[in-house]
Amino acid sequence: MDLPFSHSSSIYIITLILLLCKGTAGATFTLINRCSYTVWPGILSNAGSDRLDTTGFELPTGGSRSFQAPPNWSGRFWGRTGCTFDPNTSQGSCATGDCGSNQLECNGAGAKPPATLAEFTVSSSTQDFYDVSLVDGYNIPMIVDANGGSGTCLSTGCVTDLNQQCPAELRAGNGAACKSACEAFGKPEYCCNGAYGSPDTCKPSVYSEIFKAACPRSYSYAYDDPTSTFTCTGADYTITFCPSSTSQKSARDTPPTSSTGTANGSETGTGEDPVPVPMGINSSWLPNFVTGDSSKTLSASALHTTLISSTTLYLSLFLLYS
Ligand SMILES: *[C@@H]1O[C@H](CO)[C@@H](O)[C@H](O)[C@H]1NC(C)=O
Numbered sequence: 001m002d003l004p005f006s007h008s009s010s011i012y013i014i015t016l017i018l019l020l021c022k023g024t025a026g027a028t029f030t031l032i033n034r035c036s037y038t039v040w041p042g043i044l045s046n047a048g049s050d051r052l053d054t055t056g057f058e059l060p061t062g063g064s065r066s067f068q069a070p071p072n073w074s075g076r077f078w079g080r081t082g083c084t085f086d087p088n089t090s091q092g093s094c095a096t097g098d099c100g101s102n103q104l105e106c107n108g109a110g111a112k113p114p115a116t117l118a119e120f121t122v123s124s125s126t127q128d129f130y131d132v133s134l135v136d137g138y139n140i141p142m143i144v145d146a147n148g149g150s151g152t153c154l155s156t157g158c159v160t161d162l163n164q165q166c167p168a169e170l171r172a173g174n175g176a177a178c179k180s181a182c183e184a185f186g187k188p189e190y191c192c193n194g195a196y197g198s199p200d201t202c203k204p205s206v207y208s209e210i211f212k213a214a215c216p217r218s219y220s221y222a223y224d225d226p227t228s229t230f231t232c233t234g235a236d237y238t239i240t241f242c243p244s245s246t247s248q249k250s251a252r253d254t255p256p257t258s259s260t261g262t263a264n265g266s267e268t269g270t271g272e273d274p275v276p277v278p279m280g281i282n283s284s285w286l287p288n289f290v291t292g293d294s295s296k297t298l299s300a301s302a303l304h305t306t307l308i309s310s311t312t313l314y315l316s317l318f319l320l321y322s
Pocket residue numbers: 086087088
């Protein structure tokens with residue numbers, strides 16, 4: 001039986017396909033837990049975006065896990081805390097950020113407020129948009145770093161533990177989370193609805209200002225200034241829970257290991273400094289997903305799947321004929 005192609009050409013084709021895959025694949029998201037406690041991240045893809053490998057998982061202290069997003073993916077990540085799942089039935093819930101699924105996977109359900117949210121709209125053709133939102137309240141320190149992209153690509157999020165500074169009337173879960181003023185009081189001036197449903201009429205409140213002071217780059221209310229949304233092109237993103245414990249980072253000597261698809265790998269050790277640089281952001285882009293509901297529901301790519309399949313096919317052929 002004649003070989004359909006020589007070894008060298010098949011290697012060439014495989015390399016080419018792998019490069020094409022890399023070119024059309026979306027961003028890689030890496031979640032890192034630097035908290036002293038276990039976090040159970042939740043992932044919600046927006047309508048029109050494929051789900052990632054999981055919609056909810058357990059991330060122990062020091063653990064990390066990476067996800068390859070399809071092109072044009074949009075969605076959000078958050079951290080659930082204080083979860084208990086019955087070892088027999090796998091059923092359970094979380095003290096904060098619970099998604100109401102009654103299980104580890106959130107299966108398309110979002111976080112019950114209050115929860116710190118990291119929101120992304122990734123584009124294969126133009127720039128990505130990302131923000132950390134406290135519009136639904138706060139439950140965990142979280143920072144987003146963009147790695148390897150071009151553009152402004154600033155870190156955003158909340159290094160401060162806002163639970164410590166949460167006003168008594170906003171406190172939730174015995175201090176484990178901090179409600180937004182909208183959730184706590186339901187008034188239009190806090191929720192930016194009714195007569196306050198525009199950026200001109202909905203102004204910062206004493207409460208949103210507490211959030212803004214603690215987390216200057218995060219969305220503190222629905223019409224927070226546009227500099228709370230950041231852009232980057234072609235980046236991968238790291239979402240770190242409890243980033244301020246990074247002083248321990250250099251003390252660890254675990255080698256950096258990619259842990260794509262594993263439940264708990266070692267720290268990725270990308271070496272970037274998650275502490276945000278001072279303010280001075282110049283962004284003219286006015287976000288249209290300030291409320292956390294991105295209208296940019298771009299369809300995910302069937303092309304990527306096709307390329308993966310053909311790569312698998314070529315690899316099989318290669319192995320078969322070598
Ligand atoms: C799980 O099942 C075992 C065996 O049936 C039982 O002994 C144990 O109490 C159960 N645990 C819980 C948390 O229900």
